[in-house]
Amino acid sequence: MTDLREGVAAQSAFMADAPDKGSMLLEVEGLVKEFPIRGGFLQRVRERVSAVAGVSFSVDRGETLGLVGESGCGKSTTARCVLRLIEPTAGSVRFEGREVTQMRGGELRRMRQRMQIVFQDPYASLNPRMTVHGIIADPMKVHGTYREGGKERVKELMELVGLKPEHVNRYPHEFSGGQRQRIGVARALALDPSLLVLDEPVSALDVSIQAGVINLLEDLRDRLDLAYVFVAHDLSVVRHISDRVAVMYLGKIVEIGTREEIYDRPSHPYTQALLSAVPVPDPRKERSRTRIVLEGDIPSPADPPSGCRFRTRCWKAQEICAVEEPALVDRGQGHPSACHFAEIQEVV
């Protein structure tokens, strides 16, 4: 802890131009990503899967947006489209006032200094043949900022994420899972970004290690005024870290709101089912809770249901749900919900 604070103090030089809190940093509108399915002898495109089917959200400076949903809902694809690690098929991504989807060359590189990603698997995302120094210094070398005090910067960053700077010449295999994830965070911070995309950053870690990394992410956010797009399937972790939460199902956001709105006043049936399905480590509460158990599985995104995509598993579904796609708008619950029959129900 104390190490971290000192590290942050040493960091202040990088924070001289900290912008105002509350202004919009990232704005995503109508984001679509289609993947072709090829087949046959000539590998022709047979059909298209919409992994992300029109997603819109925004993130303010210093704010954390949680992106939750089950596997295949498009949350990781959305996050990667924002960084253009995957090229979006359609839609707009505005970051710090500029359109990201049209950027090329130098402009795209400069944008990426301000927007970085931390991956899920700390075993796969660090080059085993590079030392920690090499890993953390790499982004600076790529972007040409290493020459001016890069070596000191690496040590500062290691202190900042709670690693010992004297371990700078060690290799990834000499670190535990939690420490490796800290290396990944240090690398992402090397270029002084304003936005971090965190793709399941703690789900590969043991329970006793998770808390340390979550606390670190919270400290860094508060002290460096970072904004996070926090992608995760663990709804408890997302509640803990997020200011606002977007719930995704089959490529679309079904409900979006502040942490309290989503967890205490969910209005979309899918959000309610999702929350009620998460077991809480509280036996008495577990015994008294009623669980909404959904029928069946998530439909294939290659052939999504007509109208509302959730209707095939929804207990409220009526005729209109198959015909008319519900828009993501406020239906009197105080926050947007994409359900014709949106109604607040407490489930946690």
Next chain:
Amino acid sequence: MAPDDESYVPVEVTDGDVPSQPAGAVLSVRDLRVEFPSEDGLVKAVDGLSYDVFENEVLGIVGESGSGKSVSSLAVLGLLPEKAKISGSVVYRGEELLQKSERQMQALRGSKIAMVFQDALAALNPVFTVGHQISEAISTHRKLSKRELADETVELLDIVGIPNPKRRVDQYPHEFSGGMRQRAMIAMSLANRPDVLIADEPTTALDVTIQAQVLEVFERIQEKTNSAIILITHDLGVVAGMADRVLVMYAGRCVEMGTVDEIFYEPRHPYALSLLASLPRLDRGGRDDRLYRIKGAPPSLIHVPSGCPFHPRCPLARLPEPCATVVPPLAVVAGAEHKAACHFSDELVGMTVDDLRATEVSS
């Protein structure tokens, strides 16, 4: 007490020193030790584990990766590789399992004691239909006519909530979704109405809405049969909802055991309390809440810390004496069966998760 099933192969117990079981216990494990030789030294995966499982109860075994929770259950079933050195005792209904031959264990596995594995895709054979594999599980232990076999297979799929079981029975594993495969695995494990069902992280690979479906299947099994269920998991939420009693493992040992309420509301081992304090909660808290951070990392099983294995990470540890020098015995701390292995478990009386979290803020 001998099982009444005809197909069961009786075993002569050589010496008369099979430990006696408490009344109602189906399976009793005593001082179980499992060691693996490795290039770096001896891996002590399980180090003196003892527990009983009673009829009709769910025993939750919780711990992190490398705590020995899976290895101990594989040892019970005799499924460990030959290089593993196993000692201690595993008694099933008065019979010592560790002395049984492979053939005798085969007769027991899948009939009296069955297991559900985490990765259903790896556990199912991709070239046979799901129905074929379930039928095989039945016919290995019981002689049934073709008709009866087919009927029972469909019935099993129906019990675990697979829609359209008559059609699904002829499909291959790849045609099943993840949740359905796991349910097919459960159907297979239930095929011969086992006394003991060991489920090793049965929902870990599943999405949360699918996990809810599978947990519901376990609840149904509990209502309809007298099977004892051993539920191995790292998810404290799943344990809170499913288990009657809980065993907490750390570094191959049991560090605390008690009813689910005792473990969650009055934990008497610092590891159990620390784990609870480190968990983000779905039902409360938010941005300003601090999680308790357990320092360090889980120990290597080759160089297990001296004394209490948790002492390097423990908020209460007195060093070096006694925590780093004396192994604390697993002793009764409250009530009849609430046990903890900590020298200072008394100091945890009345201590809550919030007390531990508060230390994190001020540090």
